[in-house]
Amino acid sequence: xxxPTELKYAKSHEWIRLEADGTVTVGITQHAQELLGDxxxxxxxxxxxxxxxxEDCAVVESVKAASDIYAPIGGEVIAVxxxxxxSPEKINEDSYSAWxxxxxxxxxxxxxxxxxxxxxxxxxxxx
Amino acid sequence: MxxxxxxxxxxxxxxxxxxxxxxxxxxxxxxxxxDEHHSVRRDAGMFDVSHMLTVDLRGETVRQFLRGLVANxxxxxxxxxxxxxxxxxxxxxxxIDDLIIYFLSESWFRLVVNAGTADKDIDWxxxxxxxxxxxLTITPRxxxxxxxxxxxxARTKVWTVIPGSKAAxxxxxxxxxxxxxxxxxxxxxxxxxxxxEITLPVDEAEAFWHKLHVAGVAPAGLGARDxxxxxAGMNLYGHDMDxxxxxxxxxxxxxxxxxxxxxFIGKQALLKQPVNQQLVGLVLLDKGIxxxxxxxxxxxxxxxxxxxxxxxxxSPTLNQSxxxxxxxxxxxxxxxxxxxxxxxxxxxxxxxxxxxRNGQALI
Numbered sequence: 001x002x003x004p005t006e007l008k009y010a011k012s013h014e015w016i017r018l019e020a021d022g023t024v025t026v027g028i029t030q031h032a033q034e035l036l037g038d039x040x041x042x043x044x045x046x047x048x049x050x051x052x053x054x055e056d057c058a059v060v061e062s063v064k065a066a067s068d069i070y071a072p073i074g075g076e077v078i079a080v081x082x083x084x085x086x087s088p089e090k091i092n093e094d095s096y097s098a099w100x101x102x103x104x105x106x107x108x109x110x111x112x113x114x115x116x117x118x119x120x121x122x123x124x125x126x127x
Numbered sequence: 128m129x130x131x132x133x134x135x136x137x138x139x140x141x142x143x144x145x146x147x148x149x150x151x152x153x154x155x156x157x158x159x160x161x162d163e164h165h166s167v168r169r170d171a172g173m174f175d176v177s178h179m180l181t182v183d184l185r186g187e188t189v190r191q192f193l194r195g196l197v198a199n200x201x202x203x204x205x206x207x208x209x210x211x212x213x214x215x216x217x218x219x220x221x222x223i224d225d226l227i228i229y230f231l232s233e234s235w236f237r238l239v240v241n242a243g244t245a246d247k248d249i250d251w252x253x254x255x256x257x258x259x260x261x262x263l264t265i266t267p268r269x270x271x272x273x274x275x276x277x278x279x280x281a282r283t284k285v286w287t288v289i290p291g292s293k294a295a296x297x298x299x300x301x302x303x304x305x306x307x308x309x310x311x312x313x314x315x316x317x318x319x320x321x322x323x324e325i326t327l328p329v330d331e332a333e334a335f336w337h338k339l340h341v342a343g344v345a346p347a348g349l350g351a352r353d354x355x356x357x358x359a360g361m362n363l364y365g366h367d368m369d370x371x372x373x374x375x376x377x378x379x380x381x382x383x384x385x386x387x388x389x390x391f392i393g394k395q396a397l398l399k400q401p402v403n404q405q406l407v408g409l410v411l412l413d414k415g416i417x418x419x420x421x422x423x424x425x426x427x428x429x430x431x432x433x434x435x436x437x438x439x440x441x442s443p444t445l446n447q448s449x450x451x452x453x454x455x456x457x458x459x460x461x462x463x464x465x466x467x468x469x470x471x472x473x474x475x476x477x478x479x480x481x482x483x484r485n486g487q488a489l490i
Binding site for chain 2: 037041
């Protein structure tokens, strides 16, 4: 299983991409989607909501179980991916393109505290 | 150390995702639980159900013994091969297990019990037999494996795999069985589809599994088994019922024979207890997924009541969330309730179940 090197990761299995415009995009990792199995429901935060780092802000549900999604960093929700709400299976197909929401960071220093690909891979090995 | 079925290596060779299911190392799915579900509804799928236990009861008094042991009326079984679904109750009317009993001869009945309850079932049956009859032999058959082949094309595919079995089994009606060669073939299942449950010697199980696979039967795991049985409105022991619940409050009144003179363990308790709750079907009207143990709030004739989801999930056939739930009696199909899901109250409609039978939506 490959872990994209250009992304950052949270210990709770979200991936984070820093965009050119300074916003961050959040999704769940391949490992997370594989553990959960076939996705059937996604609930995303409202655009405009301000999230604190670590706040539970979305839910992805597979046939098997519901899983909370935590904000990897704090910030304001500026966009959500309506396509995964209408077709949750997109997460199973490619979890790195099926993003969940886009944030305007409150404090960019929080991004530096996230895991890089090597560190995330080590976390997966230890689990 | 997890217990394994004779098909454990076969599951692993098929890249099954294995899980601990009540102490058994069992396949959850082989890639996609949804695909497996649809295979069973549309074509044919196979489940390893060898963790369930076949128990043979032999003796001249076996019928008399079963009259007292189980809540359904064993005297409904008059033709050899016929099967009966029933609960086995404790003296308080709680459900020790639900099981299928096959009538093979006047001195031989076969029970198939749940995996998680098998040990306590054997203990209970042994205790009761010591108190009531003398000649009964109780034989747990761990020398037998069981494979459920389910779906509209299941029987046809089985016939291609067991030469000569068609003539022996094509006239079986639901809940009838026949012994053919080394195979005990029953037209039963836990999916709401046509098909067979086939019991065979442990050392033949893997070869038979592979032949079925070659014949186009898709392997299906416990995940699909659960969504299929939920759509079919079939209770799951330990979720929709247990030792603290009465069959009369678990949607199983149809399996309890209170009419005949016959006494059975739990009968007196059932006759005395008021029936305050019922098991109903729910269809979620709002977006989301119903899950086990979510709380239900009911409004009926001005009174607020509470209930609980006993089995909830996503229905792949209906493409929406459904559940079985225990709520106060008096609330009827068509009425709405609210389900507490995280920080919200979602609207759900009470429906008569099954939700799906033979590939067709019924709601």
